[in-house]
Amino acid sequence: MACSIFLVGLMGSGKTTVGKALAKQLKKKFVDSDHEIEARTGVSISMIFEIEGEASFRQREAEVIADLTSRENIVLATGGGAILNAQSRRFLHERGTVIYLRAAISSILYRTRYDKSRPLLRTSDPRKKLEELEAQREPLYKEVAHIIVDTGRPNIQNLMQTILGQLPSSVSQSEQQISDSTNSTSTPLGSKLESQLAPIQVDVALGERSYPIVIGANVLSDHRQLSNLIQGQTVTVVSNNIVAPLYLLQLEQTLGKLGKSVKSIILPDGEEHKNWHSLMQVFDELLKEKSDRKTTLVALGGGVIGDMTGFAAASYMRGIPFVQIPTTLLAQVDSSVGGKTGINHPLGKNMIGAFYQPLSVIADISTLQTLPDRELSAGLAEVIKHGAIQDEEFFSWIELNIEALRKKDPKALMHAIKRSCEIKSKIVQQDEKEAGLRATLNFGHTFGHAIEAGLGYGKWLHGEAVGCGMVMAAELSFRMGHINYVTKVRIQKLVEAAGLPTVAPRFENQRWLELMAVDKKNEDGAIKFILLKSLGSAYITSVSAEMLNATFDACCEK
Numbered sequence: 001m002a003c004s005i006f007l008v009g010l011m012g013s014g015k016t017t018v019g020k021a022l023a024k025q026l027k028k029k030f031v032d033s034d035h036e037i038e039a040r041t042g043v044s045i046s047m048i049f050e051i052e053g054e055a056s057f058r059q060r061e062a063e064v065i066a067d068l069t070s071r072e073n074i075v076l077a078t079g080g081g082a083i084l085n086a087q088s089r090r091f092l093h094e095r096g097t098v099i100y101l102r103a104a105i106s107s108i109l110y111r112t113r114y115d116k117s118r119p120l121l122r123t124s125d126p127r128k129k130l131e132e133l134e135a136q137r138e139p140l141y142k143e144v145a146h147i148i149v150d151t152g153r154p155n156i157q158n159l160m161q162t163i164l165g166q167l168p169s170s171v172s173q174s175e176q177q178i179s180d181s182t183n184s185t186s187t188p189l190g191s192k193l194e195s196q197l198a199p200i201q202v203d204v205a206l207g208e209r210s211y212p213i214v215i216g217a218n219v220l221s222d223h224r225q226l227s228n229l230i231q232g233q234t235v236t237v238v239s240n241n242i243v244a245p246l247y248l249l250q251l252e253q254t255l256g257k258l259g260k261s262v263k264s265i266i267l268p269d270g271e272e273h274k275n276w277h278s279l280m281q282v283f284d285e286l287l288k289e290k291s292d293r294k295t296t297l298v299a300l301g302g303g304v305i306g307d308m309t310g311f312a313a314a315s316y317m318r319g320i321p322f323v324q325i326p327t328t329l330l331a332q333v334d335s336s337v338g339g340k341t342g343i344n345h346p347l348g349k350n351m352i353g354a355f356y357q358p359l360s361v362i363a364d365i366s367t368l369q370t371l372p373d374r375e376l377s378a379g380l381a382e383v384i385k386h387g388a389i390q391d392e393e394f395f396s397w398i399e400l401n402i403e404a405l406r407k408k409d410p411k412a413l414m415h416a417i418k419r420s421c422e423i424k425s426k427i428v429q430q431d432e433k434e435a436g437l438r439a440t441l442n443f444g445h446t447f448g449h450a451i452e453a454g455l456g457y458g459k460w461l462h463g464e465a466v467g468c469g470m471v472m473a474a475e476l477s478f479r480m481g482h483i484n485y486v487t488k489v490r491i492q493k494l495v496e497a498a499g500l501p502t503v504a505p506r507f508e509n510q511r512w513l514e515l516m517a518v519d520k521k522n523e524d525g526a527i528k529f530i531l532l533k534s535l536g537s538a539y540i541t542s543v544s545a546e547m548l549n550a551t552f553d554a555c556c557e558k
Contacts, residue, residue, distance in 0.1 A: 004028070004096035005075045005167075008083055008141050010133060012108035013101040014151045014159070015077035017245065021160055021370060023075040032077045036064050045079075062088050069095040080133070083140040093144045099163060100145035102138075105130050107151070199225070200418050204337065204425040206432060209357045213337060213421050215414060219364040220250055220325070223257045229360040230323050232296040234261045236289070238282060238309040239300040240269040243327050246370055251300060251325070263289055267305065272458035274304045274344045276352075282312040296321045296359070302328035302375075303335035303462065307353070310341030314356035324361040328371060329379025329413070330463050332363040333386070333420035338428040338438075344457060348518035349449045355433050363421075365413050373406070377499035378463025380405060381444070383416050384494055385470060386423045389443045392536035394419050399490070402497045439521050440538040443530040444470030447504070450515035454507050467500030472555045477531040479547055487535050506557040509549050 005022060007015040016032055023030035034045050037060055041048060048057045061079055065088040068076050076096070083089050092098050108130055142148070147166045151159060199216030212229070219225050235255055239248055244266050252262045265285045267278050286295070297320060299309035306324050313322035324336035342353020368376065380398075383405070387395030397415075398405070404412040424441065431438040448469030451460060460468075474491040477483045496502050507515070513527070521528040526542045533539055 003073050004069070004071065006069065006092045006096045006098045007075070007077045007101055008092065008098060008144060009080065009101035009151075010103065010108060010130065010137065011080040013080075013103040014245065015101055017242075017370075018101060018151075018159055018163070019075045019077040020372065022163065025160060025164070026075070029074045030077070031068055031071075031074050033061065033064050033068060033082060034077075034079050036068065037061060037079075040064070058084060061085070066091055081137070083137060083144055089140065089144045093146075097147065097167065098145045099147045099149060100141045101149055101151050102141070103151045105134065200414065202418060202421045202425055204357070205429050206357060209339075211358055211360050213361040213363060213425070215332075215363040215365065215417050215421070217364065217366045217410065219362055220247060220367075221254055223254050226254055226362075227258050229362055230255065230260075230296060230298065231321060231359060232294055233259070234291070234295045235263070235298055236286065236291060236295055237262060237264045237298045237300050238267065238305060238312070239264065240267050240302075240305055242269040243301045243305070247300060247327065247367060251298075267308070269304075270458050271304055271344070271452070271462060272456070274308060274457070276343060279308055279312060279343055282308065283316060286312070286316055291316070291320075293317050293320050296323060298323045298325060299336075300325045300327065301331075302326065303331045306331050306336050307341050307350070308343060310339070310356055310358065311343060311353050314341055314354040319356070321359050322356075324358045326361065326363055327367040329368055329376055329417075330382050331379075332365075332368075332417050333379060334382040334424065334441075336361045336363070337421055337424050338441075339432070347453075349452055349457070351518065361421075363417055365410060365417065368408055368413060371408075373499065374461065374464075376406065376408065378461040378467075380498040381463035381467035381470065381495070381500055383420050384491075384498060385441070385443050385466065386420045388470065388474075388491060388532065388535060389440050389530070389538035390423045390427070390536060391419070392534075394423070395490075395494075395535060399494055399497075402494065406499065436540075439528070439540050440530050442521060443532070443538055444468075444473050446516055446519055446521065446527070446529050447472040449519065450507075450512060451504060453518075454511065454515050455505060460501070464501055467495045467498065468502060468504050468555075471495055471502045472504060472551055473529065473531060475554050476529065476543060476547060476551045477533075479550060480531060480543065482531060482533050483535065487532070490535070504552075504556045507552075509552055512548070512552055513545075 005028070007019050009015055020030050038044055041060070045057070048060070058081065061082055062085040065078065065082055068074070069091040083092070105127060109127060149159065149162055199214055199219065202213040202215070204211055204213065214225065214229060237248060237251060244264070248264060255262050265282055267273060267281060297309050297313045299306040299322065306326055310322055313320050326332045326336040339355050339357035340353065341356050342350045345351045384398055387398050401412050405416060427438050427441060444466045446469065448465035451465040451468060452462065471492050474483065474488045478485065478488040492502055516527045519527065521540065528540050529543055530538055530540055
């Protein structure tokens with residue numbers, strides 16, 4: 001079983017992040033022992049602790065470790081206390097290569113400060129608790145480990161380089177693969193990509209509110225680029241607890257070289273946190289730091305971070321400058337462009353917000369290399385949307401290149417992002433505040449937003465809901481007699497090929513109508529839909545209840 005890799009270390013040491021990256025690099029399956037326990041029991045770790053106590057959880061954990069370590073060719077992220085069981089330590093040490101990810105207490109506190117799912121940190125003094133755990137467990141981590149790596153706060157690429165350089169060739173499959181991996185990550189975010197692809201700029205022409213979208217590799221470490229794109233001497237970066245450990249330090253160092261004063265605000269990750277409470281956290285920190293109108297806010301993250309940071313910038317002191325640095329495909333091709341900002345309300349998505357343009361958008365495609373496959377697929381929904389509503393030739397290109405896109409081919413990603421930004425910027429230039437034409441960018445969103453609200457924000461990713469919503473909108477367009485059967489099927493097949501759901505959840509028809517009634521496009525109580533006249537041509541309209549009911553019957557779970 002020596003081909004498997006087992007990661008051990010305290011909570012918050014980066015086992016899941018590093019494990020996923022290693023599994024992808026080495027073409028192994030990633031497994032998280034805590035997630036496996038939750039899947040088998042049907043309840044959360046914190047609930048097991050609360051109901052059964054820690055001793056019972058440790059027994060369940062030992063059983064899962066015994067099973068998982070017997071599997072071949074996996075990367076296993078273990079729970080922080082998995083090594084407390086002597087038999088688990090023996091299985092880990094004998095059945096694979098064990099890497100101890102060692103992190104400083106201060107780094108762990110930084111990473112876990114918004115994480116409420118850690119039962120052992122539910123205490124008035126988390127630092128003291130972590131120090132106690134470290135004293136108890138570090139000797140056991142060292143006992144079981146074959147490799148020890150200090151994580152600190154470097155980016156994931158440097159960690160990968162360090163780990164790959166120490167793995168036995170039997171684990172990393174081949175010396176050539178290690179060499180290739182090391183070469184591609186020898187500088188932050190991959191200079192190999194930078195040498196292959198020159199940066200591209202797409203301009204959003206809005207008069208005095210005009211700004212550039214720069215698309216390229218390794219932009220976050222290029223101080224010359226950032227000096228032109230991020231203005232002001234005082235910068236506050238808003239990120240989340242998933243993205244910050246990967247890219248915040250690198251951005252801080254690059255901005256530091258430019259002589260800028262940099263502070264950061266770290267929010268919890270997820271659509272369910274795109275709310276008033278998170279927005280208040282941003283305002284609280286800005287006020288605490290006495291930030292003034294010359295402070296530049298930088299959104300480092302996906303669409304949720306971008307929307308909230310933009311809304312905070314629009315509202316704080318009635319408007320301060322901000323920059324978008326989207327790190328997901330969905331944000332790079334769509335949400336970071338055009339100046340839509342806002343938060344969700346329990347009764348409707350993005351219903352509270354403002355139109356407020358950024359100073360610049362920096363789309364570093366190297367950040368997509370650490371993007372989980374599910375998140376990448378969610379972004380492809382918006383790429384498909386742009387082709388469907390505006391450019392049939394681009395839609396056909398996506399059909400031909402969908403596998404390359406899913407494999408994160410840099411050239412394919414660059415073209416998809418560039419063309420998507422060109423399409424969206426052209427529409428925004430004609431209709432900045434969505435008086436008409438810009439509404440067509442919401443193809444699939446009326447159904448998609450209803451799915452998100454109906455299931456509960458965060459259950460489906462936004463792009464997953466939009467992908468399914470496009471299938472429903474295509475079905476409705478077909479029933480209205482605008483597109484033919486072949487076009488409808490092409491849309492459905494491409495959404496499916498992108499790894500997105502094509503069957504909607506089953507709500508009662510009246511519930512669908514209630515969910516769709518809270519939508520910014522609606523007028524005088526009438527629900528508005530973006531439909532296709534043909535592939536590459538969209539329009540906004542109302543439809544009959546009969547047509548809608550038939551669409552629900554055709555597209556929802558039976």
